Amino acid sequence: MERPYFPMFIDLTDKKILVAGGGTIALRRIRTLLKFRADIRVIAPELCEELAQLEEGGKIAAERREYCTPDIDGVQIVLAATDDHEVNRRIWEECRAAGVTVNVADDRSLCDFYFPSIVMTEDTVIGINCGGEDHAKVKETRIKIEEMFGE
Ligand SMILES: C[C@@]1(CC(=O)O)c2cc3[nH]c(cc4nc(cc5[nH]c(cc(n2)[C@H]1CCC(=O)O)[C@@](C)(CC(=O)O)[C@@H]5CCC(=O)O)C(CC(=O)O)=C4CCC(=O)O)c(CCC(=O)O)c3CC(=O)O
Ligand SMILES: NC(=O)C1=CN([C@@H]2O[C@H](COP(=O)(O)OP(=O)(O)OC[C@H]3O[C@@H](n4cnc5c(N)ncnc54)[C@H](O)[C@@H]3O)[C@@H](O)[C@H]2O)C=CC1
Known part of the structure; x- marks a missing residue:
């Protein structure tokens, strides 16, 4: 970045x-x-x-x-x-x-x-960003994190 x-x-x-x-x-x-x-x-x-x-x-x-x-x-x-x-x-x-x-x-x-792209659970807020360089990667990362949390 x-x-x-x-x-x-x-x-x-x-x-x-x-x-x-x-x-x-x-x-x-x-x-x-x-x-x-x-x-x-x-x-x-x-x-x-x-x-x-x-x-x-x-x-x-x-x-x-x-x-x-x-x-x-x-x-x-x-x-x-x-x-x-x-x-x-x-x-x-x-x-x-x-x-x-x-x-x-x-x-x-x-x-x-x-x-940011955001993943929000009951007790956590996760913000995701790629320094403005890769919107698709931000989205991919959000989906991976959601899967991690079982969203
Ligand atoms: C730099 C940033 C500045 C800002 O806007 O804050 C920015 C800029 C630009 N985006 C563009 C295009 C697209 N952005 C998306 C998606 C998202 N873009 C988001 C954030 C940001 N976008 C900032 C930081 C990103 C980073 O760090 O890389 C997300 C996270 C949040 C949200 O938008 O809610 C969200 C994903 C949410 C999620 O799914 O979780 C899609 C896909 C889609 O819409 O499905 C497309 C179309 C496909 C493509 O081009 O990739 C264009 C060209 C516009 C044009 O052509 O006119 C620009 C302008 C430029 O780059 O200069
Ligand atoms: N950063 C990102 O994640 C992305 C950004 N974009 C960019 O975002 C912008 C908006 O895209 P969309 O929402 O898809 O467009 P859209 O066509 O769905 O909506 C445009 C809106 O702007 C309004 N508008 C037009 N002239 C105006 C004025 N003078 N004052 C106030 N409002 C006015 C229209 O009435 C309409 O509500 C575009 O410039 C597009 O290139 C597009 C995709 C992703």
Whole structure:
């Protein structure tokens, strides 16, 4: 690994998280974040069906419109997960300028942190990452660990 990132286990219960984008990747990541009782707001012109259900169930807040700059005010963590590279890059620039921690799903070079793959048991949380270099290996490793725990 050329540039390993430090795995830091943080309390999400007091953090506001903004997710720009409401598609497949946003959904996968929000499902993970909800296990850690995060406070999540989604901004996207279109939300996939499952995210709409999470909104109806009161699990997340959502607004159906394009991302705009004031959305990052008062937020601690931002996930840029739209399908528009320019928008994701603009979000990164604005978060950088405002000192907000940001992850950009379509560009590993613009990630303050990588989104981990997670195996969670009753008393253990295992985060997996390959330094941004091998998404497939992260997934394989997650499956191996799940098998180890009999999940
Ligand atoms: C660097 C990182 C930054 C970050 O986003 O945080 C990143 C970046 C990128 N991923 C891309 C593609 C894919 N990623 C996956 C899967 C996962 N990717 C995840 C994490 C990360 N992905 C971060 C660290 C990873 C590491 O350490 O290597 C996981 C663990 C977590 C999660 O996403 O929930 C999850 C596995 C979860 C599990 O199964 O357990 C699949 C497969 C699939 O979707 O099934 C594909 C499609 C196939 C392929 O390309 O391999 C692209 C190109 C996008 C494009 O083409 O536009 C980029 C952009 C780039 O590399 O610059
Ligand atoms: N890091 C990872 O693991 C992976 C990342 N990707 C990347 O993630 C990104 C998202 O992919 P998917 O979720 O599959 O796309 P998708 O097409 O399912 O969803 C895109 C979402 O972005 C929203 N969107 C578009 N313009 C927007 C704007 N201006 N403001 C707010 N929201 C906006 C759309 O309304 C939609 O909800 C892509 O850039 C893709 O390349 C894809 C696969 C894996």
